[in-house]
Amino acid sequence: MSHIQGVRGTKDILSSDINLWRTVEIISREILESAHYKEIRTPIFEQSKLFTMSLGQVTDIVQKEMYTFQDRSKRELTLRPEGTAGIARAFIEHKLYSQANPQRFWYHGPMFRYERPQAGRQRQFHQLGLECIGSSDALVEAEVISLAVEILQELKIPKLTLHINSLGNNVTRETFKKALYQYFVPYKSRLDEESQIRLENNPLRLLDSKEPQIRSFLNDAPVILDFLDEKSRLHFDKVCHYLDALSIKYIIDPYLVRGLDYYNNTTFEIKSLDLGAQDTICGGGRYDNLVKSLGGPSIPAIGWAIGMERLLLSVPTGIIPISLSLDCYLISLGIEAKQYSLILFQQLRKQKLKIEMDLSENSLPKQLKKASQMYAKTCIIIGDEEIQKKNIILKNLSTSVQEILPINDFTNIANKIKSQKVGGK
Secondary structure, three states: OOOOOOOOOOOOOOOOHHHHHHHHHHHHHHHHHHHHOEEOOOOOOEEEHHHHHHOOOOOOOHHHHHHEEEEOOEEEEEEEOHHHHHHHHHHHOOHHHHHHOOEEEEEEEEEEEOOOOEEEEEEEEEEEEEEOOOOOOHHHHHHHHHHHHHHHOOOOOOOEEEEEOOOOHHHHHHHHHHHHHHHHHHHHHHHOHHHHHHHHOOHHHHHHHOOHHHHHHHHHHHOOOHOOHHHHHHHHHHHHHHHOOOOOOOOOOOOOOOOOOOEEEEEEEEEEEEHHHOOOOEEEEEEHHHHHHHOOOHHHHEEEEEEEEHHHHHHHOOOOOOOOOOOOOEEOOOHHHHHHHHHHHHHHHHHOOOOOEOOOOOOOHHHHHHHHOOOOOEEEEEEHHHHHOOOOOOOOOOOEEEEEEEEHHHHHHHHHHHHHHHHHH
């Protein structure tokens, strides 16, 4: 009988990989929370209409990629394909707009899209993202972009490039879409079937195309920046000015529209040239009309998301991950020693130490070998003799230096463990 395998497009994150995942998560959390972004967690499934209303009926996600199903009450539900819509829904439902604005959120978790699996792209994938809701100031673009850049630089992602564009307001978009449609009509017969559908439903989607022929058609196509009204132009100029002030280099890319319909004004992507064709690590932009379109007040917002799987492909192998090694490995030899080790295990964890007890009946040399394999900084050895003398042996596994400490002085034992330096440094 063959064994059951994981579903195509999903991937187990094994213990051997967790160290790097946690490193990325911890670094990101520290940077985002230092800028007063607060974590928010929303359900992994929502009513389907949330995504059809927010993402756009003719987007690839809605037309091809959503995991949609009916529950036993015949409600149409969808596994979330992205994070922004759910946060906007929560913002409205819990009347968070009644609090002081702007409000800053960050999130991370699994998302689901029925895509062709490939390196860095799964059908269940993970995103790290932020949303800042309640400010129309161009400063917020500089803020959120700089945070994304800081995270990626802290992770030493190589060959980063920031691409930015402006989609203007709704009037700008509609005027530009008409001009783009008129431009592509003479080429329609030379477009593939899918591109012809995009042309009729939403010509902006042609700007996302990777097809070389369509890319060549774009050489003389209208540019959306030429259609911006004065207010949108001024806003975009301010964004560029603020990025210049932060010494963040960027490329103005007039064909950058992103794949979701809720974007307006500033859009941006951060790419790593090491990733080949699928080179975007972070993408985002303004969505000033989304909250209102979902039944909330008219309130501006901006956000971005980083694809974790694609990000991890770019993390250099030499990066030092945040250690998940043990502070101490607890070795007990004898029945009384095992009983007491349980008490010591509990007390030292209360001192915020990372401890593991040896549960084997192995000899001391084998238990010491296991401690080293677990990358423990120290080990505590308790035998019948130590129980009688009411002492424990604390050993630094890098230097082999040992000291004897009172068995019940938990605070002193914990402080000694915390003071140990790996390698005697």
